Structure formats: structure tokens, C-alpha cells
Amino acid sequence: MVELQINTTQNVNITFIAASVGERILAYVIDLIIKVAYIVVAFQIVFNVMEWDQAIDKMDGWSQTAIYILLLLPVILYSLVFESLLDGQTIGKRIMKIKVVKIDGYQAGIGDHVVRWFFRIVDLNLLGPLFGPVVALIAIVSSKMSQRLGDMTAGTSVITLKNKVNISHTILEELDDTYKPTYPNVIKLSDNDARIIKETYVKAKASRDYETLIKLRKKIVEVVEIKDFNSSDIEFIDTILKDYNYYTQGM
Template sequence: MQSIEINTTQNVRINYEVAQLGDRILAFIIDFLIILAAFILTSILAAIFSSVGGDMLFFLVAMPIFIFYNLASEIILNGRTIGKRSMSLKVVKTNGKEPKNSDYFLRWVFRMIDIYLSLGSIAIIFIATSKNGQRLGDLISDTTLIRIKPGGHITYNDILRNQEKAQIEVTYQWAKNLSDKEILLIQEVLRRNKKYNNQSHEEILDELVGKVKQKLHLDFQLDVGDKKEFLRTTVRDYIALTR
């Protein structure tokens, strides 16, 4: 499964699953059916009101939907169309920044080459062969399409679903002195340590434990096996004390 590591504006590295080709095709089909439905509905209305400018209605409504649907949707829905939303896909910048309207515009301009003029063959070739699953429009705008479910990006809702506050017995009262960003960072490091169980991620975990202890002025030693539990308990107690 292809993935991309994005460094966010908070300098937190998060691993996302790159959208698979099949998911992208399904999202395209859903969006196409929506556009087709708009065409059919507008055609019916144009036929009904043909004597009072039905043709004008078709060109003023149906054509803009066909031409600008993807561009307008990605701008309004923050990198998603209805099809992408249904498949849990989203457009992101590979450098971790939020895409700008100009990025969506570039993707839209090259959509004509990627999909329509080549019947999708150029898009398929680039997605299948590029490092981050990028079609030509993505490469030009430095974007890619990621899958945001189930779980690349961690939120407090994800944490709280697994933790009933009433059942938590607080161990570390000082956990409340941490910030939201620090707790999310701890959660992300734990997730990556579990997924990539190697020496590099163990060293990152050790460094994080040291920084938490330093910030909170803690002076006690932890065995290797206790460090993960220390961080998990810190997250759990923070939620109990601040939510």
C-alpha cells in the first residue's frame, strides 16, 4: 500500500495512505453521474420551457456545471468533490501546506489532458508510475490525493472514542500542563512506532519521552517497555483532566 509522509505546519510528520487508483476511478464515476444527472434534469427543463428560453437555460446551467464542477467543488469543499468525499479522499499539498485556489486551478486545467483528451490513459500512467500517486495535474501543482479514513490524521474525536472519561483513573496530574499540539504529537509518535517497529522510531520515542520529562520537570527512570505506557497514560490523563 503506497503512502506519503507529510510534514505539517506544526512540524509533525504524518503518514497518509495515497489514494488508490480504484478509489480515484470510483470517485470520478460518482462525480460524473452527478454531472450527468444535472445534464438530464436541465435538458428536461429546457424542453419544457423551450418556448421561453429553454436553450439558454441549458447553456447557463448545464454547461457551467460540466466545465467548473470539479474546480468549484475542490475550492468550496477544501480539496474534495462529492465523489472524493464519498470515497474519503482529499487533495493535499505534498509539503504539508493547505492547497491554494491556484493549486486547484492547475489541477483543473490539466484535467483536460489527464482525463478527457486521453480518455484517462495519461492520468492512469502517471498515477501508477509516480512516487506519490500523482497525475500530471498533481505534479504541476505539487499536490496528491490521499485517503483520510480510516485514520491517517488523528483528532481528539478519534482519541475520545476509545477513552471513556468516567472510567479513567488519573495517574499523572501534571499531564494537564501539556498542550493540544504536544498530545497530538505523542499520539502520532505512538502510532508510527507501532506501525514501523524499528530502531529509528524507537530513538524518536526515546527522544520524545525525554522532552516530555524535561518540560514537566520529571526526574525518574523508565525501562524500555515502560516508555510507551508512560506516553499512553499521559495522553489518557490529559484527556481526563482537560475534557
């Protein structure tokens, strides 16, 4: 079991458990089965059901290549699309309860997923479909943070969610029945963002670290895209946390 000690930009230490090699392999195999199943079905439809085989045979080489690439596009973009849409998870990763996160504690963005996807050429496909994952396995085993080359370049890692403490316990705020939220845009935050904000807020408030509170408030305003607020830094952050709980408690 590899623990990832992540120091956020707010100087808060967060501990994650890195996904094991076995979990990542099983997730890869599940995704591979899905891709192979798609290829079989897609080519059966094109060549047997639609009977386009003769028409394709009459085309020039460039046209044939274009058609094959078009058919394989869902397979080529599989990991990029799913990790972008499912917050760092493909179907295989979701089944295995692992996900991609930034090593600074924030949610991985589309740019990070693009970098990881591009480096699959080296990590997983350089030696072909059978021996391709060997490069990734060597990188994961030898890396202190269990990262393949794509993770190292993108600044990400893959963590397990199986032993994770319910995050609502760390970001829960008491709200009375008459509470009225102020900032609906807080839904732009993830649970992990809210946890980092609360941990930083509690620590800075207790130590009277007003400089950190100012930096935290500025970061929240930037991420949540808040234009106007008329309150102190402490009141503002406290309201943000309560609003986040208000809008997400029913999810």
C-alpha cells in the same frame, strides 16, 4: 498501499496513505454520474419544459454556443467548485472518503485547486470522455506519490481518510472548565495545521530548539492573523493549541 512521507516546512515528517487507483476511479465515476444526471435534467427543462428549442434554433451559431456553454458551466466547474468548498473533496471523493491535500502537509488552497482543474484538460479530457482518464491513470500508477499531472503541477496528492487515526487524539489539550480563550482567530486553522503545530512544538520544546519555535510562532501569527501578543514563544504556542481545542471541541 502507497505511503506518502511528507516533510513539512517545520521539518516534521507526516505519513499519509495515498488513495488507491480503485478509490479514485470510483470517485470519478460517481462524479461523472452526477454530471450526466445534471445534463439530462438541465436539457430536459430547457428543451421540453421551457420549450426553448425553436427559439435556440433561430439563433446564430455564436449565440447557440454561448447558451450551451452556460448550460454546461456547472459541469465544467464542478471539480473546482466542490474541491474549493469541501476542503479538497468533490461529492464522489467525499463518498469514497478521499481528499486532496498539499504535499507539504497543509490544506490545499484555491490556487492549487485551480491548477488541478486546469490540468484536467490533459489528465482526463485529452483523449475524450471514454479514454480521457487513461492519461491520469498512467501518471498515478507511475508516480511515486500517486499523482496525476495536475497534482504534480499543483504540489498536491489525493489521500484516503478511511484508515486515519482520529486526529483529535494528537491535538487534544486538557482544558479546565474555567478556561478562557485568547485568540478566536485560531478557527482559521485546520485539524491538520493544529497537528503540525503541536508535533513541531513538542519536538522543538523537548530539544530546546528555540530557532524552530520562533519560526513556528511567526508562521502562526501570519496564518491566524494575530496582531498583538505579550508572552514567550512557548506560552504563545501553548495558548494557540488550547484555544484551538476550546473552539473546536464542540464541532
